[in-house]
Amino acid sequence: MRKIFAIAGLAIRSAIRSLVVVVLLALLLIAIIALPLTIKGDGTLTGAVQVLLRYTLGAVNIILSIATLWAGCAAIATEVQEHQVHLLVTKPVTRAQLWLGKWLGLLALNAVLLAIAGGMTYGLLHWHLNRQSLSVNDRTTLREELLVARRVVNAEQISVEADAQRIFAEQRRTRTLTKEARPDQVLAAIRQTLLQQAHSLPPNLMLRHVFRVPTATTRPLVLRYKFTSSQTDKNPVACVWLAGAPERPDRFQRPELAAPAGIHTLQVPALLVAADGTLTVDIANVNPEPVTMVFAPADGVQLLVYESSFAANFFRCLLVMLGELTFLGALSVTLGSLFSLPVAALTTAYAVMLMNIGSYLQILTQETFIIGSAAKSNTFDLVIHFLYVGLYWLTKPFQTASPLEPLAVGELVSWSWAAGVWGWQVLVIGGILAAVGTWIFNRRELGLPT
Amino acid sequence: MNEPIIEASHLTKVFRDFWRRPKVRAVNDISFTVKPGEVFGLLGPNGSGKSTTLKMLLGLLYPTSGQLHVLSRSPRDVKTKARIGYLPEESYLYPYLTSRETLTFYGMLFDLPAGERRERLEQLLAMIGLRHTRDRQVGEFSKGMARRIGLAQALINDPDLVILDEPTSGLDPIGCRQVKDLIQALAKRGKTILLSSHLLADVEDVCDRVAILYNGRVQALGTINELLEQRQQYRLTVPELPPAAMQRILAAMRAELGSEPVVDHPRRDLEQFFLEVVEKARRATTEASGVGSSAGVAQYLAGGDKLQQLVTTPAPVSTPAALPTIDEKRQADEKLRRFIDSSKS
Numbered sequence: 150m151r152k153i154f155a156i157a158g159l160a161i162r163s164a165i166r167s168l169v170v171v172v173l174l175a176l177l178l179i180a181i182i183a184l185p186l187t188i189k190g191d192g193t194l195t196g197a198v199q200v201l202l203r204y205t206l207g208a209v210n211i212i213l214s215i216a217t218l219w220a221g222c223a224a225i226a227t228e229v230q231e232h233q234v235h236l237l238v239t240k241p242v243t244r245a246q247l248w249l250g251k252w253l254g255l256l257a258l259n260a261v262l263l264a265i266a267g268g269m270t271y272g273l274l275h276w277h278l279n280r281q282s283l284s285v286n287d288r289t290t291l292r293e294e295l296l297v298a299r300r301v302v303n304a305e306q307i308s309v310e311a312d313a314q315r316i317f318a319e320q321r322r323t324r325t326l327t328k329e330a331r332p333d334q335v336l337a338a339i340r341q342t343l344l345q346q347a348h349s350l351p352p353n354l355m356l357r358h359v360f361r362v363p364t365a366t367t368r369p370l371v372l373r374y375k376f377t378s379s380q381t382d383k384n385p386v387a388c389v390w391l392a393g394a395p396e397r398p399d400r401f402q403r404p405e406l407a408a409p410a411g412i413h414t415l416q417v418p419a420l421l422v423a424a425d426g427t428l429t430v431d432i433a434n435v436n437p438e439p440v441t442m443v444f445a446p447a448d449g450v451q452l453l454v455y456e457s458s459f460a461a462n463f464f465r466c467l468l469v470m471l472g473e474l475t476f477l478g479a480l481s482v483t484l485g486s487l488f489s490l491p492v493a494a495l496t497t498a499y500a501v502m503l504m505n506i507g508s509y510l511q512i513l514t515q516e517t518f519i520i521g522s523a524a525k526s527n528t529f530d531l532v533i534h535f536l537y538v539g540l541y542w543l544t545k546p547f548q549t550a551s552p553l554e555p556l557a558v559g560e561l562v563s564w565s566w567a568a569g570v571w572g573w574q575v576l577v578i579g580g581i582l583a584a585v586g587t588w589i590f591n592r593r594e595l596g597l598p599t
Numbered sequence: 600m601n602e603p604i605i606e607a608s609h610l611t612k613v614f615r616d617f618w619r620r621p622k623v624r625a626v627n628d629i630s631f632t633v634k635p636g637e638v639f640g641l642l643g644p645n646g647s648g649k650s651t652t653l654k655m656l657l658g659l660l661y662p663t664s665g666q667l668h669v670l671s672r673s674p675r676d677v678k679t680k681a682r683i684g685y686l687p688e689e690s691y692l693y694p695y696l697t698s699r700e701t702l703t704f705y706g707m708l709f710d711l712p713a714g715e716r717r718e719r720l721e722q723l724l725a726m727i728g729l730r731h732t733r734d735r736q737v738g739e740f741s742k743g744m745a746r747r748i749g750l751a752q753a754l755i756n757d758p759d760l761v762i763l764d765e766p767t768s769g770l771d772p773i774g775c776r777q778v779k780d781l782i783q784a785l786a787k788r789g790k791t792i793l794l795s796s797h798l799l800a801d802v803e804d805v806c807d808r809v810a811i812l813y814n815g816r817v818q819a820l821g822t823i824n825e826l827l828e829q830r831q832q833y834r835l836t837v838p839e840l841p842p843a844a845m846q847r848i849l850a851a852m853r854a855e856l857g858s859e860p861v862v863d864h865p866r867r868d869l870e871q872f873f874l875e876v877v878e879k880a881r882r883a884t885t886e887a888s889g890v891g892s893s894a895g896v897a898q899y900l901a902g903g904d905k906l907q908q909l910v911t912t913p914a915p916v917s918t919p920a921a922l923p924t925i926d927e928k929r930q931a932d933e934k935l936r937r938f939i940d941s942s943k944s
């Protein structure tokens with residue numbers, strides 16, 4: 150370990166003495182202090198908090214990602230280019246130790262810089278809020294909705310598979326499908342239609358959602374919902390929310406007049422959760438005008454359950470960010486050990502770009518044709534399709550959502566999320582990169598004339 | 600025990616282009632061995648394959664064909680590397696590290712415990728005369744000073760095999776002398792030294808055997824004496840004689856040879872003269888910003904004996920004050936020439 154720590158220490162010294170750290174700290178300082186002053190929120194307290202968390206930490210993440218990409222690629226590539234590696238690899242140091250040392254050095258630097266940037270952001274947020282004279286409502290909003298970590302629980306999914314298969318079989322039997330129609334696409338469309346039907350609430354009817362609350366809590370639960378209506382003028386819709394098992398005498402009941410397209414919340418007492426951990430929520434459409442409420446199947450109605458303090462959530466968010474930076478470090482150190490600095494930097498940047506267009510690639514994989522129609526798709530289209538599918542599956546393990554989004558809206562960044570990033574991205578994928586990278590690096594002759 | 604330290608057999612290295620097509624055959628079927636305790640020189644003009652051979656010995660390049668064993672193992676084996684000290688042609692040090700940090704870093708790569716590392720570091724800095732620069736960054740050093748740090752890092756592990764690529768390059772005559780003395784001191788302790796150099800006089804001074812490479816092949820291999828001795832000629836050196844005795848000797852030689860023998864005064868070499876002058880100047884000065892005086896070979900390298908004095912301070916055969924001036928030397932040469940002329944007539 151002494152050798153690995155020596156190499157890691159060297160990487161840190163190099164960054165400090167070459168003023169990279171000073172420049173990075175200056176950039177981070179500018180991002181943390183200047184950005185909230187230059188970006189105008191929506192004028193609300195929520196907006197201001199979200200700007201500080203989403204954009205400031207977002208900028209910190211971008212700065213550190215670019216620095217990691219460059220420093221990681223340079224860590225070994227520069228030493229090869231300037232022949233300093235000749236003195237390193239002629240000492241009793243394996244190339245795996247060299248890789249690990251450089252990577253650990255980068256990890257330590259990122260940890261320190263992220264801790265400084267995170268600490269400053271956290272301090273600035275509280276300083277900003279403390280110097281304002283906030284109303285009781287604002288303080289409640291802050292305490293219960295923003296500066297908190299709430300787990301988002303989706304309602305148990307209504308299964309439409311049996312119905313979808315039945316309808317599909319019926320359509321095949323009655324030959325209503327055209328020859329060009331692809332069975333998987335037809336089936337997917339049927340499922341989608343059935344799900345939308347299942348989440349539509351016609352006038353004077355009731356729609357039931359069942360939530361499984363993961364942890365026992367005494368704090369009030371929050372129901373968050375959004376819907377669209379069949380009306381064109383988008384008038385508020387009258388509905389009644391009922392929570393708790395139907396047979397309970399203390400069942401929660403709240404009439405609401407809610408506008409379509411907005412996000413609405415209402416608090417529900419935690420004691421309504423049944424002994425088996427489920428919470429039944431019914432919505433009754435009692436609007437005088439006949440109007441259908443349509444809830445999105447995925448996130449139309451959600452339950453928010455208090456999980457931990459904001460400080461703990463903030464820490465976990467930084468941990469996820471550090472994990473992602475560490476993975477980026479592994480990727481860039483690996484590529485830097487195989488190629489020259491410009492080639493390694495470009496390759497890493499390209500790989501990062503591919504990882505960040507996962508959703509776009511996913512859309513492309515759903516299309517079988519690029520030019521013309523499905524009926525006329527040719528070999529070229531198929532080759533391109535499989536290329537996109539390959540790219541999508543190749544980059545899928547690296548695709549993760551940003552932890553800043555949930556943090557900014559008071560949602561939970563879970564330990565399992567952080568563990569997933571560290572376990573999967575850093576240890577598994579990083580380990581594979583290290584193994585493959587050092588295997589190739591071992592075969593590389595470092596004394597070749599340049 | 601007497602197994603060769605380096606054993607190269609039919610060693611070949613072919614450099615290839617991007618498409619793996621052979622481009623240059625830098626080393627072409629060379630074989631040689633280096634025995635324990637030997638000082639072995641690798642000579643040759645630029646492009647002769649010296650550096651390629653050294654790099655293969657260090658595991659920086661991989662042979663295309665042939666066998667290569669260093670300390671009875673593959674040169675790429677980590678255990679082999681633990682017993683090697685390497686000074687590259689250029690220093691390749693980290694400019695942002697101080698002398699102390701540089702030696703500490705390389706000491707850590709050899710897994711040396713902190714106490715031993717510190718001890719060796721102090722001894723090495725004293726040996727190379729850079730104790731006063733321990734907290735200066737290497738990037739601020741002159742080439743010669745950086746070279747000395749390079750030499751110190753090569754010796755931090757008390758290696759069994761020291762590989763020196765152009766060890767005196769960039770060094771002043773004092774540094775050159777120190778390196779040569781160091782090589783001899785290490786050889787006395789049974790260390791094996793392989794050096795490559797363009798400076799033939801340096802090689803001649805310290806090497807037991809040399810290999811001369813040209814065009815990737817070994818052109819000559821043997822001890823310095825085997826290669827340089829001219830067995831068909833003799834050289835006589837006699838103390839100062841009375842003129843009459845000298846004339847009798849010359850006459851006898853003329854009669855025997857049938858021609859005029861070459862007669863001159865033996866000369867000390869310029870290096871010796873230079874060292875004496877600098878030593879005189881050093882005694883008169885108390886401070887220097889560059890390389891200070893050496894404290895001799897580091898104790899751990901000298902086998903734990905008392906510090907062995909390097910010949911940076913020349914032996915007190917003559918003090919600078921007693922040295923002849925250039926004019927005096929010219930007059931002595933003229934006197935000798937006149938004497939030989941007069942003896943002919």
